[in-house]
Amino acid sequence: MTEKPLILVTNDDGINAPGIRTLIKVMNTIGDVVVVAPDSPQSGMGHAITVDTTLYVNKIVIDDGPQTEYRCSGTPADCVKLAIRELLSRTPDLCVSGINHGSNSSINVVYSGTMSAAVEAGIEGIPAIGFSLLDYAWDANFEASKSFVESITKQVLKNKLPNGIVLNVNIPNISENEIKGVKVCRQARANWVEEFDKRINPMGKDYYWLTGKFVNLDGGEDTDEHALENGYVSIVPVQFDLTAYSFMKELNTWELK
Amino acid sequence: MTEKPLILVTNDDGINAPGIRTLIKVMNTIGDVVVVAPDSPQSGMGHAITVDTTLYVNKIVIDDGPQTEYRCSGTPADCVKLAIRELLSRTPDLCVSGINHGSNSSINVVYSGTMSAAVEAGIEGIPAIGFSLLDYAWDANFEASKSFVESITKQVLKNKLPNGIVLNVNIPNISENEIKGVKVCRQARANWVEEFDKRINPMGKDYYWLTGKFVNLDGGEDTDEHALENGYVSIVPVQFDLTAYSFMKELNTWELK
Incomplete structure (x- = not known):
């Protein structure tokens, strides 16, 4: 590469979160960095986009x-x-998101x-x-993450990624010398068993808080959950063609008019 | 089935939208219906969940x-x-969502x-x-959708679906006798080319509206876009294991420490 790569940095915890500040520091050692990130925490927003209200930048x-x-x-x-269409002078060579405060492994994706x-x-x-550290705390310690973020980023810049695939990287919340390495994994089959905390507001009206417990239903040793539990950084290649090709043949035998 | 199936109905256009009112009418002919739907439009919310604020029901x-x-x-x-954990007396036999006012084909999923x-x-x-009609208008005409919604729903109740797979059904905005049939499809490769409409508010501050044009990049004749353009109802089986298994072998050759 003759010139430095242009790297777009974003996250969902908000632009002031320690996780993105760490990510920016690492990316500054690799390329030219432009940050476009939410002004406030957006956790749990899924793939939401803003269609009904105005956007400020x-x-x-x-x-x-x-x-x-x-x-x-x-x-x-x-x-x-917004970054791609309005703010950047050219298409970035890479987009990194995070470092998230908390896991995005398995179904959390x-x-x-x-x-x-x-x-x-x-x-x-x-x-x-996308990079995530398995610690939801605002003052989570991102020190051990840095070298993994750096090496995985450099590998992506060197090897590129196929069209239609991005990487989901999760980092266990242990010290750097306790981390055993990096494992390529599949997404574990898991869900959240919600417990709605029902309360009554000062005006006498019922309301709920969403709480829940993460349940790993997957005994496989090739999953991200298994890697993380055993002290490895997990990398899951993630696709956004959601077609369940395996089911198409059977679906075609249904009596669909 | 000795007793009527319990059917959970929801949507993202809000509980008063004509699309869900049509869906409820059709489901009332098939089973016992419980509706739990947003009190206001939630389009573009992706897989957002409410973690930071209270929920009212x-x-x-x-x-x-x-x-x-x-x-x-x-x-x-x-x-x-909320329906599954708090409101329903038992696990429903089926969940139907929609009928959405507007397409959820290809990348819109x-x-x-x-x-x-x-x-x-x-x-x-x-x-x-999930059912969607290719008409964004509030007063869209859902008449032609009814018989397809009914027959596909009955097929799902009869045949069940494998674990990890749901159906994405899109219906072209043409009259019932113009609809040629139902096609099982893969998700077309497409994207939105956004055009941000930049304006200045009464206080002199810049803001943006997100607008854009849908671009089908996929010439395949087995896609949902192709089916819809040619007058068919499209069914894409959708999975939520996002692992790109096809890329795992190559990713394992990378120099990951």
Whole structure:
């Protein structure tokens, strides 16, 4: 590469989150960085886009790094769309999203704003990676993540990714020397067993908080959950062609008029 | 089946939308219907869930049908979670979502609140179908949809669906006798080329509206787009294991530490 790669950085925890600040620092050592990230936390937003309300974007300076930064009132997917269509001078060579505060392994991928940003970039043909650390705390320690984020990013820039595929990288919440390595995995079959916490508001009206427990239903040793539980960084290649090709033949035998 | 199937009905256009009112009428002829749907439009919400704010649910009566109805302040995925965990007396035999005002074919599946509700039910092991009519208008004509909704629903109740797969059904906006039949399809490769409409608000601040043009990049004759353009109802079986298995072997050759 004769010139530095142009790297778009975004997330779903908001532009001030320690996770994205760490990601920006690592990316500054690899390429020219433009940050377009939500101005407030967007966790659980899935692949939401803003169609019914207006979007605001402000160029801002948060620290003394060389990156250019914009905060946006929209969702992570909005940020990627705005970056590509309006804010960047050329198509970026890479989009990285995160580092998310909390896991996006297994079924969490479908709820994840972090991964939806990566998928949105992938739809546009841009190699993309979502990074997540298995610690939901705002003051999570991202030190051990740095070297893995750097090496995986460099591998993507070197090898590229096939059209239609992005990477979902999850990092266990242990110290760097405890991490055993990196494993390519499939998404574990899992779900959330919700427990709605029913309360009564000061005006006497019932309301609910969504809470829940993550349940891994998958005994396989080739899953992201298994890798993470055993001290590995997990990489799941994620596609956004959702067609269940395996079922098409049987579906064609149905009596569909 | 000795007793009538229990059918959960939801959508993303809101509980008062003509599309869901049509869906409820058809389902009342097939089973016992419980409606749990958003109290306001949630289009473009993707697979968003409500984690940071409270959820309100109200039992309501909208028309004189036999169904039980609840309106909910949350997203389509929230509605399904609340229905299964809190509101229904037993696990439903089927979840249907829609009829959406507007297409959820090809890449729209990742942005679709309608389909996220179906996927959420699928994650819970419940057979699920998302229905969409290719007309964004509030006063869209759902007459031609009815018989297809009925026959596909009955086929799902009869044949069941494999674990991990839900159906994405799109219906062309033409009269019933113009519809040529039903085709099992794969998701077309397509994207939206956004055009952000930049404006200045009364206080002098820039803002954007997200607009865009749908672009079908896929010349295949086995896609949902091709079927719809040629007057067929499209059915895409949709999976929520997003693992790109085809890329795992190559990814394992990368220099990942």
